[in-house]
Amino acid sequence: MKITEIKVFVCCSGRNFVTVKILTDKGVYGIGDATLNGRELAVVSYLEEHVIPCLIGKDAHQIEDIWQYLYKGAYWQNGAVSMAAIGAIDTALWDIKGKVAGLPVYQLLGGKSRRAVTVYAHVNGESIEEVLSNLEKAIADGYKVVRLQCTIPGTEGTYGTLGDKKNYYELQGNRPLPPEHPWSTTKYLNFIPELFKRARDTFGYGIELCHDVHSRLTPIEAAQLGKTLEPFKLKFLEDAVTYENPEGYKIIRNHTTTPMALGEKFNTIWDAKHLIENQYIDFVRTAVTHGGGITPLKKLADFASLYHVRMAPHGAPDLSPICFMAHMHLDLWAPNFGVQEFIGFGTPELNEVFNFQAQLKDGEIYIEDKPGIGVEFNEEAAIKYPYKRSYLPVSRLEDGTLWNW
Structure with missing residues (x-):
């Protein structure tokens, strides 16, 4: 079962969310969450420019190998942006696996x-x-x-x-x-x-x-x-x-x-x-x-x-x-x-x-x-809620020193 296309959606339906959708040649698809609050578009860029081109044509069933490929194969491992991207791909692949098996992922x-x-x-x-x-x-x-x-x-x-x-x-x-x-x-x-x-x-x-x-x-x-x-x-x-x-x-x-x-x-x-x-x-x-x-x-x-x-x-x-x-x-x-x-x-x-x-x-x-994760994603509805730039707050001590928020 080959990966044929991977789409990335950014919407602000109350908060900003980054959603990944993996499509296969068998007509089965899976979805994953790639949201990184305040740095959403950095993850989108990482996915579109660096991750997705490497995955087209790969077997969607090979979840472990794809995870290792994205983690070890990048050389620059760890980090919030890259791991959010990997997390979305991995979750979408588990969603596909569950749908093919006809079982919820916990099984x-x-x-x-x-x-x-x-x-x-x-x-x-x-x-x-x-x-x-x-x-x-x-x-x-x-x-x-x-x-x-x-x-x-x-x-x-x-x-x-x-x-x-x-x-x-x-x-x-x-x-x-x-x-x-x-x-x-x-x-x-x-x-x-x-x-x-x-x-x-x-x-x-x-x-x-x-x-x-x-x-x-x-x-x-x-x-x-x-x-x-x-x-x-x-x-x-x-x-x-x-x-x-x-x-x-x-x-x-x-x-x-x-x-x-x-x-x-x-x-x-x-x-x-x-x-x-x-x-x-x-x-x-x-x-x-x-x-x-x-x-x-x-x-x-x-x-x-x-x-x-x-x-x-x-x-x-x-x-x-x-x-x-x-x-x-x-x-x-x-x-x-x-x-x-x-x-x-x-x-x-x-x-x-x-x-x-x-x-x-x-x-x-x-x-x-x-079967799968158990979530359906409405692409048309997502378009109604465009991305809005937003950040978490920062904290300062009473003398003005920047502190942990």
């Missing part, structure tokens, strides 16, 4: 390890009272795991508190440039423990809670936060420190028993290797789209399982429903699955472009047993 991976996928909701607010009110609603909706974020008093634009604003266009005014947010570590560290104390005092310990630091602390600051939060028994503290120096997580581990989650910016298993084999983290959060596809994510899950590290894939709104459904298949299969980030099923515009069937019930997601 090709080895079958189900659980009945459904446990997800965690995002709960936020401009004040602790608003967060607690929204948490009460999430619990009533059946969620068993919830991530809490709250605006830090005296700090505008705190990460994770944008509510229903799922893109950053409205923050950029008439100039499509990165919005800038202020940051104060001292204000943050003094405030966040009170958020979780109030949550536990109000709702007890029957609900699992998470929190995302978004890489804004130093290792010893993160250790201090983790230790302060220990009485509130978090499921995990996410992205406490940047990952470039993994020994920072050794410092954290030496000071706190609060579980650590990391990996949404990982591109390969090598990014996670040292952290996993030294058991510095408890959850690895690499996404199919940014981690090179389903092929390497299965290997990452198997490797992580040897060290009691569980999978908790990234699920931000800048990953398309194709990535979401790819995660559903991996999560159903992975014996060491932990929890899946979930931000809802999207806007009407998004669901017009991407058609998929998934049901949320009591904090768990069930999918239909459709």
Whole structure:
């Protein structure tokens, strides 16, 4: 079964998404997600100028060989742009494989390890009272795991508190440039423990809670936060420190028993290797789209399982429903699955472009047993929503120093 054509689509159906469609001489096609938030067109160029010409005529069934060809054959390995491109190709090939076999992808991976996928909701607010009110609603909706974020008093634009604003266009005014947010570590560290104390005092310990630091602390600051939060028994503290120096997580581990989650910016298993084999983290959060596809994510899950590290894939709104459904298949299969980030099923515009069937019930997601990934892509609808340049924000300390967003 030969690859005859590969198309790339860029649309802005609520957020910018890059979609790859692989067509074959047997009339079977597959789709993959190549979205890289704020650098979408760089991935498009990499695909169109360098990847696609090399794949025409290749056997679409040879998923592993094609992955190795795109990774090792480029010589310049790793990197967000190249791995997003590889991830889309790989996912589309798994979609094709499932359609030819007449099986959902999770069956090709080895079958189900659980009945459904446990997800965690995002709960936020401009004040602790608003967060607690929204948490009460999430619990009533059946969620068993919830991530809490709250605006830090005296700090505008705190990460994770944008509510229903799922893109950053409205923050950029008439100039499509990165919005800038202020940051104060001292204000943050003094405030966040009170958020979780109030949550536990109000709702007890029957609900699992998470929190995302978004890489804004130093290792010893993160250790201090983790230790302060220990009485509130978090499921995990996410992205406490940047990952470039993994020994920072050794410092954290030496000071706190609060579980650590990391990996949404990982591109390969090598990014996670040292952290996993030294058991510095408890959850690895690499996404199919940014981690090179389903092929390497299965290997990452198997490797992580040897060290009691569980999978908790990234699920931000800048990953398309194709990535979401790819995660559903991996999560159903992975014996060491932990929890899946979930931000809802999207806007009407998004669901017009991407058609998929998934049901949320009591904090768990069930999918239909459709062959392949289980997503249909509407090319005509995508054309209605052209690309808009947009960037994630940047952060600055109160004295103007650029900081991690």
